[in-house]
Every structure is written in structure tokens, then in C-alpha cells.
Amino acid sequence: MDIIDLDEKYKETFMVCLEDWSDEMKEAGNHKHKWYNEMKNKGLGVKLAVENEKVVGMIQYLPIEYSFAEGQNLFVILCIWVHGYKEGVGNFQKRGIGKALLQAAENDVKSKGANGMVAWGLSLPFWMRAKWFKKHGYLKVDKQKMQVLLWKPFTNDAMPPKWIKQKKVPELVPGKVKVTAFINGWCPAQNIVFERAKKATKEFGDNVIFEEIHTNNREHYLEWGITDALFIDNKEMRTGPPPSYEKIKNRISKRVKRLS
Numbered sequence: 001m002d003i004i005d006l007d008e009k010y011k012e013t014f015m016v017c018l019e020d021w022s023d024e025m026k027e028a029g030n031h032k033h034k035w036y037n038e039m040k041n042k043g044l045g046v047k048l049a050v051e052n053e054k055v056v057g058m059i060q061y062l063p064i065e066y067s068f069a070e071g072q073n074l075f076v077i078l079c080i081w082v083h084g085y086k087e088g089v090g091n092f093q094k095r096g097i098g099k100a101l102l103q104a105a106e107n108d109v110k111s112k113g114a115n116g117m118v119a120w121g122l123s124l125p126f127w128m129r130a131k132w133f134k135k136h137g138y139l140k141v142d143k144q145k146m147q148v149l150l151w152k153p154f155t156n157d158a159m160p161p162k163w164i165k166q167k168k169v170p171e172l173v174p175g176k177v178k179v180t181a182f183i184n185g186w187c188p189a190q191n192i193v194f195e196r197a198k199k200a201t202k203e204f205g206d207n208v209i210f211e212e213i214h215t216n217n218r219e220h221y222l223e224w225g226i227t228d229a230l231f232i233d234n235k236e237m238r239t240g241p242p243p244s245y246e247k248i249k250n251r252i253s254k255r256v257k258r259l260s
């Protein structure tokens with residue numbers, strides 16, 4: 001197994017988070033491409049784990065000033081993922097690949113002179129577990145509901161990061177249902193939610209307004225303190241894992257019925 005920097009050969013596999021077997025991924029649009037094209041010149045790092053010319057793991061990290069946290073001279077891991085499904089390349093977890101990816105990313109940002117690495121994880125025992133980072137020397141610094149912010153300082157003068165908190169919720173529009181979709185672009189699962197919501201909205205004609213907020217634009221992000229989310233009126237809908245098209249449509253439909 002080799003750890004390499006993202007190259008042209010594997011770019012499309014990276015764009016679908018190694019899930020080129022997944023039909024759902026076809027619904028994600030080109031948001032990750034757009035995000036990548038913007039961030040590749042802003043310090044984004046992507047390492048891939050490759051075995052027999054197949055990508056089996058990935059890690060992506062960027063300077064903290066483009067992330068959901070604030071801090072100085074730190075990098076943030078947006079996502080680490082070792083393919084764990086039986087489809088496609090199969091399950092490659094628990095073979096030390098995650099550890100090797102994390103090590104490679106840390107070495108990279110150290111060589112760039114960063115003061116530390118930041119990560120996020122869930123306090124629950126599934127998906128991206130905060131506990132996994134703790135095993136690798138990361139310390140908890142902040143918490144937001146089930147999400148934990150962790151970091152590993154590399155220097156004595158490193159300052160701990162903080163979450164950027166949500167600042168507001170979308171306002172109601174009298175006589176209409178408003179669907180507000182926040183999209184950053186880096187996460188295909190969230191891009192799927194955005195595309196589904198946009199499509200579902202169209203089924204309701206003039207009763208429903210769709211507002212899209214592109215949070216890779218820093219000004220938009222800082223105004224809201226939200227990276228990816230879906231609101232039907234002022235109620236947030238859970239988006240991880242992505243709700244089905246039908247579920248989103250039903251939620252909108254319930255609100256539309258209350259209009260009359």
C-alpha cells in the first residue's frame with residue numbers, strides 16, 4: 001500500500017469519496033469539483049492510500065481559515081475515510097491505513113510550518129469517531145451537540161482552535177414555504193442533499209421558495225456560521241446520512257399543506 005498525493009489518474013475517484021460504485025453519488029452534481037478547483041491553490045492537501053492501483057483510503061485537510069473553526073497557523077482535517085463497504089474495492093478498514101494517512105497528513109503540514117492539526121469527530125461510536133483521533137494523540141478542545149473538535153499541537157506556542165458557532169436560522173416568509181440549502185461543496189453526501197432538496201422544491205411551484213447559500217464563500221459562511229445544512233422554513237432537517245428524495249419532499253409537502 002502506498003500513500004500518495006492526489007493526482008490526475010485518481011481525481012474522479014476522490015471526487016466521489018472512493019464510492020464510484022454508488023448510484024447515489026451520481027446525484028451529487030459537480031459541487032466537489034468546483035470546491036476542489038477553488039481550494040487546490042489555497043493550501044488544500046489530499047493524500048490517497050493506493051493498493052494495486054485502487055484507491056482504498058483518503059484524507060483531505062486545509063488551512064484553518066477556510067474551515068468551520070478558527071485558529072492560527074493550524075490545518076483542519078475535513079475528512080478521513082478508509083473504504084469500508086463491501087462494494088467497489090471492498091472493506092480496507094482496520095489494517096493500519098487510517099493511521100498511515102493521518103501520519104502522512106501530519107508530516108505534510110509540519111513540513112509547511114503549521115503549529116498543529118485539528119480534527120472533528122462524533123462522540124458516538126459510529127461514522128467519524130472522535131475516539132479514533134484521541135487514540136492518535138488528539139485532545140478535545142470544544143464540543144457542539146454530538147460533534148467534538150480535537151487538535152494536536154506541534155509547537156509549544158500553538159493556540160487551541162474553536163468552533164465557529166451558528167449565528168442564525170433562516171427567517172419565515174409569510175404565505176410561502178422556504179427551503180434553505182447551505183452547501184460548501186467538499187462533502188458529496190451533503191451535495192446529494194442539496195441537489196435532492198432543489199429538485200423536490202420544483203414539484204411545489206410558487207408555494208415554495210428555494211434559497212441556496214454557498215458557504216465556500218467566506219462572507220456567506222461567516223454571516224451564518226453554517227457550512228452544510230437543510231432548513232424547511234426555520235426547522236433544520238437532519239442530513240447525515242442523506243435523507244431520501246421522498247423524505248425531503250414529504251417534509252416540504254407537510255409545510256405546504258399548512259399554508260392553506
Ligand SMILES: CC(C)(COP(=O)(O)OP(=O)(O)OC[C@H]1O[C@@H](n2cnc3c(N)ncnc32)[C@H](O)[C@@H]1OP(=O)(O)O)[C@@H](O)C(=O)NCCC(=O)NCCS
Binds near residue numbers: 100
Ligand atoms: C476512522 C478510520 C479512518 C480509521 O481507519 P482504519 O484504516 O480503519 O484505521 P486503523 O487501521 O489505522 O486503525 C483502526 C483499528 O484497526 C486496528 N488495526 C490496525 N492495523 C491492524 C491490523 N493489521 N490487523 C488488525 N487490526 C488492526 C487498530 O489497532 C485500530 O484499532 P482501534 O479502532 O481499536 O483503535 C476508518 O475506520 C473510517 O474511515 N471510518 C469511517 C470514517 C468516516 O465516516 N469518514 C467520513 C467522515 S466525513
